[in-house]
Amino acid sequence: MARVCEFKLPDLGEGLTEAEIVRWLVEVGDVVAVDQPVVEVETAKAMVEVPCPYGGVVTARFGEEGSELPVGAPLLTVAVGEDEEAEPSAGGGSGAGEASGNVLVGYGTGAPVARRRRVRPAAVAVAGASARGAVAAPVAEPVPDPDPDPEPVSVSVPDVAVGPVAVVSPLVRKLARQHELDLRSLAGSGPDGLILRADVEAAIRARDEMAVSSATALPGLDSAPAPAVQAAQAAPVVRPTGEEGARRIPLRGVRGAVAEKLARSRREIPDATCWVDADATELMAARAAMNAAGGPSAGPKVSVLALLARICTAALARFPELNSTVDLEAREIVRLPEVHLGFAAQTERGLVVPVVRDAQARNAESIGEEIARLTEAARAGRLTPAELTGGTFTLNNYGVFGVDGSTPIINHPEAAMLGVGRIVPKPWVHQGELAVRQVVQLSLTFDHRVCDGGTAGGFLRYVADCVEQPAVLLRTL
Structure with missing residues (x-):
């Protein structure tokens, strides 16, 4: 005897309410084991492989690749075998028909089971045949078996x-x-x-x-519309000029999440931007000296971004107003004790902001190693929701795009973002003489509710001083 278990899209955490199916990892008729990944989905935070809490034969899949499902919608159904003799699994783990040990929100976890069950061959054949006739769309009724004379099998449907x-x-x-x-x-x-x-x-x-139809009906006349109204109703919908043949791209996944967050930032945060040019020649020389000091066995080289991140943590220690958020309901400014430093990273999936946790407790080398790890994970699409949330301040290096300046939008609900342009040789007055120096433009966009221009200017000036004279930073190390 077999029973059909419906596996619904679980709550993936972090307040996510829907996910897009990127790639199915199983086909209808495949035998799956407990906790085997069955589908790869993309949420607003990351790419996730979803494991199935049931073991058995896949009888139906719901949703095509590229479609979006809400949390709680069916993903697939599995025919689970019962009343079969135990058969030890090859790897010693759980097999078909056992409870999952993974915690999926909405499914809980089951007690470990020491044996696996095998689906009866007749049940597998019938379940597979039924699945081949199933339509890949959410259905409430079981799909009839297309085989003319199937062997009778007892199947219970919720x-x-x-x-x-x-x-x-x-x-x-x-x-x-x-x-x-x-x-x-x-x-x-x-x-x-x-x-x-x-x-x-x-x-x-x-x-x-219906409202349009009611508005076009003329009072005092027969129910049949007048010829002019008929012509207006029959007229084709006129689209804006140039829209014919236009490609429409859904705002969902990472792009949709970014769009919503940026729009919310603009709606809620009264931001302002200040900027300054800084001579980065000494910073570049200090970086070269750091990377040359240890020789080839010194480990990964310290990046410019890591040095700027370390400068930011030192600046936030002096100006904690910018490491805060605003609680609108309580009408309070919440100053945060730790610096969880986000940095903007452009990937094939769009713009993401990985977060370096407890950056205030790290040195430049440690920050650089974590930035490198998170950047690699971002490019591979392996970032977890936890690695993309919880930031308190963002560092945005748009100099990699070959531009000098920008007025970035604050990463809601943070209070500020430091932007860094490209570092290029420019004429500069140095020690009273005109010289060619490595110059960078720094910009700070800040929430004017948490501080005024004096605080923002003091923060940016301290960052610029550390860039121009890295020895200034030694006082805070």
């Missing part, structure tokens, strides 16, 4: 949930609230009546079309 219609995604609720739409009036198209974003958007479109 009962349909009763009670209020489930709305899993907070984004769906928010969309309904924004458009003053009563969710209780909708029939969800998802499994067990789950209301999806598409259901809400369709209801909004239908209501708007």
Whole structure:
């Protein structure tokens, strides 16, 4: 006898409410083990391989690659075998039909099981045949078996949930609230009546079309619209000039998260920017001396970004107002004790901001090693949500793009961001004489609620002094 277990997209943590299917790791009909990764999804934070808490035969997959699912929507179904003799697993771990030891939010964890169960061959054949006929879309009913004379197998399907219609995604609720739409009036198209974003958007479109139709009806006339109204209703939708053939790119995943965060920053934070040019010649010379001192066996070289990060932590110790956030509900400025330093990194998936934890307790070499590790993980798409959240101050090196200056948008909910342009030879007055020096432009964008221009200017001037005279930093080491 076999039973069908439905595996839903689990809560992946960090407040994430949806994920995009990037790549399926299993096919319908495959036998999967407990905790085996079955799908790779992309959230607003990172790429994640999702393990399945059930072992058995995959009977259906829900969602194509590139589609987006809310947390709680079905991912796949697995036919789990029962009443079979035990068979030890090759690796000594859990096998098909056992409880998962991984903690998936919404699934919990099971006690360790010392044996694995094998799916009865007849059950596997029927489950696989049923799966081949399944449509890869959320369904509430089991798909009929296409085989004409299958061997009878007992399959139990979970009962349909009763009670209020489930709305899993907070984004769906928010969309309904924004458009003053009563969710209780909708029939969800998802499994067990789950209301999806598409259901809400369709209801909004239908209501708007009805409003347009009501507005075009002329009072005192027959129900049939006048010829002019008929012509207006039959007229094609006119799109803005040049939009024909335009490519539409969904704002989701990393790009969608970045767009939302930047828009929120602009809405909530009254930011201001100050900038200064600095002579980085001595800093570059100090870096060269550091990297030459230990010889080939000294380990990784100290980067310019690591030195600037160390300068930032020293500056934040002097100006803690900029290592803070604003609690709007309490109307309070919250000064944070640790410096979790974020740095902007451009990847194929878009702009991400990995975070160096407790940067105030690290030296330049330690910060540099952590930046290198996080950068490699970012390029490979392996950053975890924890490595992308919790920053208190951001360092943005846009000099790598060959530009001198910028007015960056603050990484909400932080209070400031230091921008660094390219370091290039320029004419500069040095010790009273015109000389060619290595010059960099530094800019500080700050939340004007947490401090005034005097504090921001003092912070930026201290950073510039450390760049021009690295010995200044020795006083704080």
